[in-house]
């Protein structure tokens with residue numbers, strides 16, 4: 347529902363309408379570089395944004411952790427834009443990063459859920475995510491709606507800058523409009539994810555691998571697992587495995603392989619073979635129809651077919667369910683994870 351609210355009012359006859367965005371076409375054409383700054387899940391949404399914006403709009407994007415950006419004396423130029431992402435709009439590091447960007451005089455666009463929050467008030471432009479109240483501490487629909495706005499910005503900027511044709515935009519819009527319905531379909535995996543989670547509730551380490559946008563979403567899936575089930579989990583760009591991480595794989599180690607980029611699918615299948623050869627237990631996520639991975643992985647979860655650029659919205663759902671059921675099986679309080687606050691204001 348939150349995702350529909352974020353996507354639907356902004357799609358009008360195949361034209362992207364970011365109705366709250368006060369950027370003229372000239373402003374969009376003049377952007378030199380985008381700096382996305384955020385913390386936690388919002389930072390992960392920003393990494394998805396980097397892949398999609400660079401791909402569709404051909405604008406260089408840097409993604410920074412707010413807690414680093416605020417102290418590292420970043421170089422911001424006149425025609426740069428800073429995109430600040432924060433569900434609560436109150437995260438202290440993110441607010442401080444915003445002030446640093448402001449001090450350097452660049453235009454600030456924030457993506458915020460809470461209307462009238464500090465970050466929203468301090469920005470030049472605000473896009474609200476309309477996710478409704480986030481009840482649990484761990485962000486779920488906040489992430490989904492932030493990612494949706496990344497797509498909309500990428501499409502809008504891509505069209506204005508002449509990188510996405512009207513025909514391609516219409517196709518992508520249709521894909522985007524199918525996302526909420528496909529998420530509904532994924533809820534049918536609830537029982538399956540519960541069963542898998544109960545089987546892995548005693549895992550000591552969980553490695554989550556992916557390439558491209560699948561890597562970006564792996565970071566978020568890993569955080570969900572850590573923050574609510576307290577299992578040690580790391581996300582790795584699958585191509586990095588051979589540069590060290592592969593040494594950590596031993597008999598029975600759980601590896602979640604996200605393999606939903608058509609262009610990188612074969613490479614992911616090879617990575618699964620590499621970890622299987624070292625005894626890993628592999629749970630793969632693949633697109634419907636891409637069945638080759640089933641020959642090497644122990645279990646495969648299929649998501650509905652979708653354009654590669656929008657897979658993050660679908661991949662994250664079974665993994666959120668997985669993290670939830672692992673946490674429940676371990677007796678953790680999912681809504682109030684230890685040591686975590688809903689908004690980190692200090």
Ligand code: F1P
Pocket residue numbers: 385386387388431432433434435436437440483484485686687688689690
């Ligand atoms: C950022 C964040 C959340 C996380 C937790 C702590 O919050 O790291 O992603 O789930 O709630 O804070 P925000 O800036 O998006 O409100």
